Amino acid sequence: MNRRSVVVSAILLTGCVWFTSVAAAAQADALASWNDGATKKGIVDFVARVTKEGGPDFVPVSDRIATFDNDGTLWVEQPMYVQMAFVLDRVKQLAPEHPDWKTTQPFKGVLDGDMKAVAATGEKGLVQLIAATHSGMTVSQFQQMVSDWLATARHPKFQRPYTECIYQPMVELLRYLRANGFKTYIVSGGGVEFMRPWTDKAYGIPPEQVVGSSIKTRFEMVQGKPDLMRLGEVNFIDDKEGKPVGINQFIGRRPIAAFGNSDGDQQMLEWTAAGEGPRLMLLVHHTDATREYAYDRQSSFGKLDKALDEAIAKHWVVVDMKGDWNRVFAFDK
Amino acid sequence: MNRRSVVVSAILLTGCVWFTSVAAAAQADALASWNDGATKKGIVDFVARVTKEGGPDFVPVSDRIATFDNDGTLWVEQPMYVQMAFVLDRVKQLAPEHPDWKTTQPFKGVLDGDMKAVAATGEKGLVQLIAATHSGMTVSQFQQMVSDWLATARHPKFQRPYTECIYQPMVELLRYLRANGFKTYIVSGGGVEFMRPWTDKAYGIPPEQVVGSSIKTRFEMVQGKPDLMRLGEVNFIDDKEGKPVGINQFIGRRPIAAFGNSDGDQQMLEWTAAGEGPRLMLLVHHTDATREYAYDRQSSFGKLDKALDEAIAKHWVVVDMKGDWNRVFAFDK
Numbered sequence: 001m002n003r004r005s006v007v008v009s010a011i012l013l014t015g016c017v018w019f020t021s022v023a024a025a026a027q028a029d030a031l032a033s034w035n036d037g038a039t040k041k042g043i044v045d046f047v048a049r050v051t052k053e054g055g056p057d058f059v060p061v062s063d064r065i066a067t068f069d070n071d072g073t074l075w076v077e078q079p080m081y082v083q084m085a086f087v088l089d090r091v092k093q094l095a096p097e098h099p100d101w102k103t104t105q106p107f108k109g110v111l112d113g114d115m116k117a118v119a120a121t122g123e124k125g126l127v128q129l130i131a132a133t134h135s136g137m138t139v140s141q142f143q144q145m146v147s148d149w150l151a152t153a154r155h156p157k158f159q160r161p162y163t164e165c166i167y168q169p170m171v172e173l174l175r176y177l178r179a180n181g182f183k184t185y186i187v188s189g190g191g192v193e194f195m196r197p198w199t200d201k202a203y204g205i206p207p208e209q210v211v212g213s214s215i216k217t218r219f220e221m222v223q224g225k226p227d228l229m230r231l232g233e234v235n236f237i238d239d240k241e242g243k244p245v246g247i248n249q250f251i252g253r254r255p256i257a258a259f260g261n262s263d264g265d266q267q268m269l270e271w272t273a274a275g276e277g278p279r280l281m282l283l284v285h286h287t288d289a290t291r292e293y294a295y296d297r298q299s300s301f302g303k304l305d306k307a308l309d310e311a312i313a314k315h316w317v318v319v320d321m322k323g324d325w326n327r328v329f330a331f332d333k
Numbered sequence: 334m335n336r337r338s339v340v341v342s343a344i345l346l347t348g349c350v351w352f353t354s355v356a357a358a359a360q361a362d363a364l365a366s367w368n369d370g371a372t373k374k375g376i377v378d379f380v381a382r383v384t385k386e387g388g389p390d391f392v393p394v395s396d397r398i399a400t401f402d403n404d405g406t407l408w409v410e411q412p413m414y415v416q417m418a419f420v421l422d423r424v425k426q427l428a429p430e431h432p433d434w435k436t437t438q439p440f441k442g443v444l445d446g447d448m449k450a451v452a453a454t455g456e457k458g459l460v461q462l463i464a465a466t467h468s469g470m471t472v473s474q475f476q477q478m479v480s481d482w483l484a485t486a487r488h489p490k491f492q493r494p495y496t497e498c499i500y501q502p503m504v505e506l507l508r509y510l511r512a513n514g515f516k517t518y519i520v521s522g523g524g525v526e527f528m529r530p531w532t533d534k535a536y537g538i539p540p541e542q543v544v545g546s547s548i549k550t551r552f553e554m555v556q557g558k559p560d561l562m563r564l565g566e567v568n569f570i571d572d573k574e575g576k577p578v579g580i581n582q583f584i585g586r587r588p589i590a591a592f593g594n595s596d597g598d599q600q601m602l603e604w605t606a607a608g609e610g611p612r613l614m615l616l617v618h619h620t621d622a623t624r625e626y627a628y629d630r631q632s633s634f635g636k637l638d639k640a641l642d643e644a645i646a647k648h649w650v651v652v653d654m655k656g657d658w659n660r661v662f663a664f665d666k
Binding site: 062193200206207208227241252274 | 395472516525526529533539540541543547550551552558559560561568574575577578581582583584585586600603604606607
């Protein structure tokens, strides 16, 4: 080897070493908002196992499907589901066109700020509220309404746009999984059309990777052009037993990793766990009343009770928000 | 510039020129089974326009959604839909367990080879046949049945596995679109679970990019494990007005290119056409009785009547199979 070759080799070698170090550091840094400990280790070890080519637990890229609940798993769901806040605001906005709402439940309750009266109308009342606020317009008109609302609405505790009230450690986890060949999906009980306008920007999850509850739509001519009208009729409820059903219907593969935070995610995690090969099931446990909220077995939104018992019994990963996350939101110092 | 730099530059430049030529040749060859002419030019020009960065018709990669019908657009649908052949074979296979089928329509008709009697039972009979052959097993058991059947079944005219009776020019078109940043989807009236086991191998379209008709499934414990059971109840019909509805529900974006061959695709093409910016709508017209089949306005399967009139009136691309394709199947000489 002549002198020039030695120099070139040295440069190449240094470059490679440098590159490897940077790559390793990037991997380590990818979960910077997660404190070191068993939870983070559980995630990193799982990813290392399924991505190790030739290893006993190797999973080909095409099968690296990861599904994430949204409310309470990726973004805040207290003091109420964000979509519920949207519904209440829409009812107030539409009220002048509906004078009868002043005297008819559940609308009266919404206008009076009497949530107990609203709750008393039960599922029937909820469907009425959804129908009144979510139907009767085209799909693109609804998307525009959602975007417009999100641009001005603020979370009552954090006084930030809702799309900033997303969990930074989970955003890092989504990116980390994608960097390791995973395809990341949202599988939420929330309305699919309520999520699709903003999930790509917030989480890097495009519309076609969002599975959710939906109302029926109908193909028809609107102002002389073919369009899709939203009807006041439930199409699919993507919650509890509906989550595995929705995943199979929309994705057609069983995930190898599933992430949730409530009893609504239990069946998704059970179905994920029942597949062959390595599996990762994770629940976010809201334990931080200061930086976010602390709630589980008694909560009206995101109740975590049976799924927590099952997670403990089956050694699924349970995130202690207070202890495992050094940052909750990107705006936290 | 010293002599060495000149040499290096020359090598780099030659490399670039060579690479560009190879890339251009690869593009031209990508549609080798398409004869030169207006049809091929219509496709290539559209792709050139939407991929030209800075051009007036440029479409970002994320919006390059292309949807393809399956039966008659990607694979053969004569003398009957392939899934119908599967149903008939399944009925014969299951008949020993159902002695009453010998005397009850539509099963009797299937067992006697009396398709007129089957047809006379109408939609009710079809639903009975689907329920008897497509439900009562888990999702993965059904997938296995489909794969097993496809491994041995042969097309009556071509004496080849059905998965070889796919149109080579359309396979090239799928690849060509993907090479140009498109995401390719199947949007078929056929059963989604009947397609997902084989579309990736045949067309390069993974399960999560297949939209189709479906029956309901239920999450339940099967032999002590959480699984999904297929029920004898229709969930969604992905045909005619159902295609735009299905695309919006599953993909959440309006396609910029849509490909079909029958009146069942008309609304998908209309909805695609009604979006803003450049659009490609294409119908495959079966005009080749020798190499494949010739049929349109009078056909029981894949009837092409109103959509053909609309295509002509609106200058959508109509493929003349006989004239535009120099090969129909990969096994053609």
